[in-house]
Amino acid sequence: EPEVTQTPSHQVTQMGQEVILRCVPISNHLYFYWYRQILGQKVEFLVSFYNNEISEKSEIFDDQFSVERPDGSNFTLKIRSTKLEDSAMYFCVSRYGNVLLVNTEAFFGQGTRLTVV
Amino acid sequence: AQTVTQSQPEMSVQEAETVTLSCTYDTSESDYYLFWYKQPPSRQMILVIRQEAYKQQNATENRFSVNFQKAAKSFSLKISDSQLGDAAMYFCAYSPGTASKLTFGTGTRLQVTL
Known part of the structure; x- marks a missing residue:
């Protein structure tokens, strides 16, 4: 079964540092999202x-956040x-x-x- | 704005019994999708069941079924023959389209006792 893969599974960082969270979505999918859960x-x-x-972005997604899909496969936050x-x-x-x-x-x-x- | 309300923070059921988790939502859309997700302690989000609003028939997946009342904007989850492995957080979610964001409720923690 196809799956979405995220790395790393756990990241510890110091306040003020930059972090990049990585995701490999399912290959034929077109829409990608990030959610968070405190x-x-x-x-x-x-x-x-x-x-x-x-x-679309929420109020949480301020200037400190960015997303990109640089190589057509990885989707990063x-x-x-x-x-x-x-x-x-x-x-x-x-x-x-696809609505169909x-x-x-x-x-x-x-x-x-x-x-x- | 769409909202999803789960009014039961915690529920408990005995093994082999049936339990119903409640969910109501608010939307002005006529076509949309509703979901129940299970989140065990691992915090993985597992899709339990989904319902398309244009379908009148209630969705069923093995021991899981829903009672979808479109006019009342209610979408409850019934778990039959509860098992210990059903213990988890359950989140109700709404999406106005096949590619739209999901809006989640606050969750119901289900305990299953012997």
């Missing part, structure tokens, strides 16, 4: 990405200067996005746990 809270949308550009409150599980998600396709499932990666100290 421990004990709900899953929150950060950003969606289609056709090599951001299609960069946090330029991490804060303590950025500590969370970050999920990469991909969807095919019966399966509208959003495929989640296993997550990257980011700990900012």
Whole structure:
């Protein structure tokens, strides 16, 4: 079964450092997303990405965050200067996005746990 | 803005019994998708079941079924013959289109007792 792969599974970083979270979406999918989940809270949308550009972003996704898909396969989330409150599980998600396709499932990666100290 | 509400922070069920988790949502869209995700302690997000709003028939996946009431904007999950492995956080989610973002509820923690 196809799967979304995220690396690393756990990252510890010092406050103020830059981090890059990596994701390999499912190969024929067209829409990509990042979500985050602070421990004990709900899953929150950060950003969606289609056709090599951001299609939607939330209030959380400020200037400290950026996304790119530089080589057509990897999809990355960069946090330029991490804060303590950025500590969370970050999920990469991909969807095919074809209305004719019966399966509208959003495929989640296993997550990257980011700990900012 | 779309919102998803799960009013039960915690639920408990005995093994082999049936439990229903509640979810309501708010939307002005006529066509959309609803999902239930299971999150075990590993924090992996596992799709349990999905429902397309244009389908009147309630979705069923083995021991999991939904009661979709479109007019009431209600989407509850029924777990039959509960098993210890069903213990997890369950999140209800809404999406207005096949490629749109998911909006999640706050989750219900399900405990399964012997």
